[in-house]
Amino acid sequence: MELDWLCYISATLLGAYLFVFKCLRNVNGWYYHVKLGKKKHPxxxxxxxxxxxxxxxxxxxxxxxxxxxxxxxxxxxxxxxxxxxxxxxxxxxxxxxxxxxxxxxxxxxxxxxxxxxxxxxxxxxGTSAGSASPAEHKRLRRLTTAPIMGHKALAVYTERIEDIVIDKLDEWASMKQPFELLKGLKEVTFRVIIHIFFGSHSQYSVVTKIGELFTETASALFSLPIDLPGFTFHKALKARKKLVGIIECILEERKMMMKTGDQREGKKDLVDVLLEVEDENGEKLEDKDIVDLLFQFQFAGHESTSLGYTIPKGxxxxxxxxxxxxxxxxxxxxxxxxxxxxxxxxxxxxxxxxxxxxxxxxPGSDLAKLEITIFLHYFLRNYKLERINEKCPITFLPMVKPTDDCLARVIKVP
Ligand code: HEM
Known part of the structure; x- marks a missing residue:
């Protein structure tokens, strides 16, 4: 009797194993093989x-x-x-x-x-990141990248980047508790982008809120796109929605200022340029496009002849x-x-x-190198870093980083 049961369980386990690993495991492969039909190259x-x-x-x-x-x-x-x-x-x-x-x-x-x-x-x-036609992409790129490409354009921001870096280093050095250096560094690059986009006129609390919402949105960039409660992607979509609301308010404010002639002093920032620009038919960019561009800048700042094989269309x-x-x-x-x-x-x-x-x-390569150079210049001359978990493991998704976000103390060297 016991032997019968043993045989029964073993057969069931073997059957389940064969079904899962020899059948179910190959279903995807068979599906695409059949779907694509005969091909010139494998x-x-x-x-x-x-x-x-x-x-x-x-x-x-x-x-x-x-x-x-x-x-x-x-x-x-x-x-x-x-x-x-x-x-x-x-x-x-x-x-x-x-x-x-x-x-x-x-x-x-x-x-x-x-x-x-x-x-x-x-x-x-946002959709403009990948789905713009090549001509539209070229036009937007020409328009949006001019303010951050080349040394002449970037010279305008050097002083502001220095201020942001020096302020942050001093703030970190005065903190009694260790903090997550990586998050701090993200804040530095984020503030630089916000400065280029909106100038220095945005309120500190609004900028901080925008930063938090960006971080939440970015956490799901390479997640499974499942929009159900409990999934990272669902939370990130909600954060994006709030973020779009805030940015749209800023755009409305700017448009109003332009209409009433209530111009701010100093150089135009990127948002002013984007709100003013028209294509050859007199069409302006929609708010949605400007929001997408900000997303692209923010996230992007944060990766032949020998093709014998077929790469199926799509x-x-x-x-x-x-x-x-x-x-x-x-x-x-x-x-x-x-x-x-x-x-x-x-x-x-x-x-x-x-x-x-x-x-x-x-288009951000010069800006990225400038920011890194300024940061290292001030950091290496005046500060040292004490990591709390030197052997902390590293994760590589969605971005490379130590899992403790580089928990550390920054110490000012006398
Ligand atoms: C060390 C820092 C950075 C690295 C390693 C990096 C790397 C890259 C790479 C590899 C691409 C090409 C992606 C592709 O082929 O689809 C790219 C595109 C892009 N990057 Fe960066 N990037 C950095 C910093 C920045 C910064 C600071 C900005 C913005 C201010 C920026 C803005 C962009 C934009 C807008 C694109 C899309 C360009 C287009 O599609 O025409 N990047 N980046």
Whole structure:
């Protein structure tokens, strides 16, 4: 009798195992294989993961652990160093590319590749981020990036950035309790962007509220886009809604001032320029576009010939630039902090892309480098850092950071 039960349980477990791992596990792969029908070239190697969620959980797990390269390394060990793999991420069938040539090709070939962000990112940052036509994108980009590109444009902000950095360093050094340095640094970059966008006229409490809401919205940029109570994405959508309300009020105020001729003193800030600008048909930008642009600036400030395989139309292509920057072929011991590695280093084309390439090249790169230089200048000369948890693990999703947000004390050196 007992033996019968044992056989019964074993058979059930074996059946369940076969169903889950040999049948259910492959449903996604079969579905896309059948859907795409006959192709001239095969799909890249890889696996499409579980039905509905694809490989999202494996991806998120590796990026939240201390070893974000494990996701791509597993693909390499299973399918070889093809540099291109099919997968299913963020609710989309996708292809990951991770060689300099292929990333460069994808980022510069406007005809075949349009920017496409995960659904969660598009919903949270606004539609103009990815869906503007190439011509519209060029026009908006020309308009919005002029104030932050090049040394001449940035010279106007240097003094203000210095003030913000010096103020913050002094504030941190006077704090008795340790604080999360990373959050503090985000506040610095956030204040710089707000200054460029709105000038120095916004109230401190409004700026602080906007900062909090941005942080809440950003927490779900790469989450599953599930809009149900309890999910991060749901909370982030609510934060975005409040944020849009606040920004729209500021825009209304500005429009009113323009109408009544109640101009403020000093240089126009970016919002004034955006509110005034008209296209060739006399059409002005809508408030919604200006809000989207602010989101883009805020979030963005915070990532060939050898394509033999088919990349089906509509699939997302994920440029895994991290995999190139971590590849020992280009950067031996990439994890090691070794500034001397750059001495006499000849960069292979496409193997160093921290700010992207092509028509989407980061317009904030000069500003970012200026902010980092000013911060390091004042910090290294006058302060030192005492971390509370030196061995704190690092998470890589949605952004790289120590899990304690670098809890630390900043101490003024006499
Ligand atoms: C160290 C800091 C930064 C890094 C590593 C960085 C990196 C990048 C990368 C890789 C892209 C290209 C994305 C793509 O190809 O789709 C990009 C785009 C962009 N970045 Fe940055 N960025 C930084 C700072 C900033 C700052 C401070 C700003 C704003 C003031 C900014 C604004 C933008 C915008 C608006 C885009 C979109 C450009 C377009 O689509 O035409 N970035 N950034």
């Amino acid at each position: 799909l890249p190697p890889g696996d499409m993961g579980w039905p509905l969620v694809g490989n999202f959980f494996a991806f998120a797990k590796s990026f939240r652990s201390g070893d974000p390269d494990s996701f791509i390394n597993k693909l390499v060990s299973r399918y070889g160093r093809t540099g291109i793999y099919k997968t299913h991420l963020f609710g989309n069938p996708s292809v990951i590319v991770c060689t300099p040539d292929m990333c460069r090709r994808v980022m510069t070939d406007e005809e075949h590749f349009r920017p496409g962000y995960p659904k969660s990112t598009v919903k949270l940052t 699939w997302k292509v994920v440029n895994l630039i991290r995999a190139i920057h971590m590849d020992p072929q280009y950067y031996p011991n990439a994890q090691e902090f070794n500034p001397s590695r750059w001495d006499d280093y000849k960069v292979k084309t496409g193997s160093f892309l921290p700010f992207g390439i092509g028509c989407r090249l980061c």
